[in-house]
Amino acid sequence: MKNKIKKSFAAILALAMLLSLAACGGKDKGSDGDGSDKTETIVLGKYTAVFKGYTLTKDDEGNDAMVLTYDYTNGSKDEQSFAWAFLFEATQAGEELGSPMYDENNNQITKNYEEKVKKGQTLEVAIALTLVNTTDDVIIVFSDFDDHEYTQTVKLSGSGVQDSGPEEAGSYQLYEMTFEGDVFDHDFLETSGFELYTMELAADGTGWLQIDGRGSLTWGDGKITIDGSDAVYTYTYKDGMIVLEESTGESMTFQKTGAAGTSGGLKPVGGDGSDANLTAYQQYWNGDWYGWTAYSNGTNDYSSLDGFYMDCMARIEIDENGEGALILWDEATSVDDPRAGVTVCISDGGFEQGRLKSEDGWFSDGDVGNADWLVDPDGLGYENLICIEGSYKDPDDFFSGYDYTIYLRPWGLDWADIEADQPDGLPDHYDWYLSAIQTGAKMPDVIGGDYGGLAPGEVPDSQMEPQGGNDPNASAVDGTWQAPVYGDYGLSKASATGVVPMTRDELVDRIGFYADSQIGSAPYDSLYNSMGYIHGKPLIDDPRWDTGKIHVYQWSIESGEYATLVFEVTDYSIGIEKLQSVETSPGLLDG
Missing domain, CATH: 2.40.128.50 (Lipocalin)
Structure with missing residues (x-):
């Protein structure tokens, strides 16, 4: 479905x-007025609250306060109060706000907050908040018991009316x-x-x-x-x-x-178009990370892990609401079968970049629960370094487990500051990492794997598995096959030149054989083997090139003479391409 x-x-x-x-x-559909005709509608499940505005006052302790008014409508079949349908937390300037009951004259300023409302009926409700000041925006996060969430930002304009633009x-x-x-x-x-x-x-x-x-x-x-x-x-x-x-x-x-x-209260950043739709939280947290994991305090079956460490990679994806996921894999696991998979959220935490908090997930086969991970940006005093600390408990033996500490830095940044202060604080494969980032390579899926010359979407050779299949001519490319099969360069690679160390006669013999008897049957793998295990140059600018359907490759010799071969993809899932035609430089096969 x-x-x-x-x-x-x-x-x-x-x-x-x-x-x-x-x-x-x-086109801006807003009116030219002062916003008095603007409302904000908040919906959580079957319950609706229409924000009508606010007033400023003093609470019973003389602090600045605001009273917010909503029209609450119950769309469920049961009688429910606003207090039950709209749980809320409010902050201002990074501080959590309290909710007073009375003003400075001891008058009740909350209204109908806990009053139950029947299905389909609407009731005016007022809630109150003690303020930090009367200038900064107030952020109110409404939620319910079904994990719906809505974030309202109230701007203290002094008018008491929220101008939120078109409804x-x-x-x-x-x-x-x-x-x-x-x-x-x-x-x-x-x-x-x-x-x-x-x-x-x-x-x-x-x-x-x-x-x-x-x-x-x-x-x-x-x-x-x-x-x-x-x-x-x-x-x-x-x-x-x-x-x-x-x-x-x-x-x-x-x-x-x-x-x-x-x-969700996140700060929009950017201005060059590349990151205009990203938040400050996304700018910091999103992307690929590289580092290492240290193990300690192992008990029972895990006592041998004390002092053990492995390099690791992580990928973090946070959406515009500050919610997302983290996956982490190391030298003993893979991106497809990672060491950890955790849903996370970003809260303010007093940091411009926000604090990462675990919500639910696993590390090895142990649980990672709500707030088990609390990760501050720029951990341990180093810029762009985060430190994740956690504990693993064996699901089958509560008294067996270990602690782990994960050090991560965004892929592409060197560790020179840490190397200067703590030489033993570098990942084990740091030399490989440094070489990779110096070439501008993107993070591969395998630690220590091939990062050079790979086409977009391809995976390193070290991750590939032996190819199967019943075609005796389908010897696997590079002795391997890959999943997904194709990047933008078919079964070849971005760096392939197609130049082979052959004489003209040798090239004629090999290409002539395929042109005479192998059209419609020879796979790319067979050409690759016959040409001395050298990939053909992918002619991605050829108008016939259609990734996943038609690929065009060229092999040439030092003199500049060449053979251009056109392949049709016959099995995308396992990388089978069959030869369809052969074209050569003038006169190559005329003899």
Whole structure:
């Protein structure tokens, strides 16, 4: 069912996978007034709260305070209070705010907070917050018992009215969708594991849609246009829900999860277009990391781990709401079967870059729970170095386990500062790492593996497995095969020149054999072997080149004479390409 749904939105996928981060101008639908007609609608599950504004006052201890008013609507079948439906935490200037009951004159300033409301009914509710000051924004994170979350940013403008721009502006997550007349509701999408797409509509009429990649968009006047395409979608908005409709009648309904531009309270950064849609948290945490793991305090079966260490790699992905995942693998594991997989979130923690906190996951086969990992940026006093400390307990023997400390630095940065202070604080394969980053190589999937000359999407030879198959001519490329099979250079490599140390007669003999008798049957592997285990130069600019379908390679000798061979991909999954035609430099095969 999941695949069926994804396939149904192939057109939207194609558009959203335009990975453009550029912002385009759009029409601002906001009025020219002071914002008094602007509201913000907060939706958590079946409950809705419409923010009406705030007033400033003093609490019963004489501190500055604010009173926020909401129209609370219960959309569930049970009587529920605002207090039950909207759990909240509030911060200002990095400090958590308290919630007073009375003002300086001992008048109650909270209103109907715990009053139960029947299905379909609306009640005005007021909550109060003690302030740090009367200038900084107040960040309120609303949540419920089903892990829904919404972040509201209240700007203290002095007017007491929140100007949040057009009512549609905000952050959204997929709530339900239709396909061929069937409705796939929110419960189904959540329980089926279907990816809940996200969307951001900024107050200036720009935004993005995240579906297997982020596509920028413009919006306004009931229409959404994906940049770089001719597609225009109509939408309707009501009570925190926006319905995006295709001309075919299919639709996706998105639920608002935050106000425009708040991104969970994260700070937008960038200005050159490359990182304009990233937050300060994403700028610091997202990406590939390299380092090492030290083991200590092993007990029982793990006592031998004391003093043991291994190099490791990690990949961190944080979304605009400060939520994401970390995977980590080392010399004994792989990116496909990692040492650790942990869902994480980023909180302020008093740091501009935020603090990383574990939520749920595993290290080896032991649990990593909520706040088991608390990771500060620039740990141990070194810039761009993080330190993860944890403990492993054997699931079958509570008294057996060990402690581990993981030191990581973003791939591409040297460890010269640590080398100067603590020479024994370097990864074991640091020389290999240094050589790799000096060439500008991206992080490979294998520690100590091949990082040079690999095409995008390829994996290092050291990670490949022996190729199987029944074709006797399909001796594996480089004696290996790879998954995924192809990068942008087919079964060859970006660095391949195709120049072979042969005489003209030797080249004629080999190419002549394939041209005369092997068209339609010879695999690339056979040519690779016959040409002295040298890859053909991938002619990716040839108009016939179509990754995954047609590949064109060229082998040549020192004199400049060449043979160009065209292959058709007949089995993408295991890397079988069959020879379709042979072309040569003038006169090469005329004899």
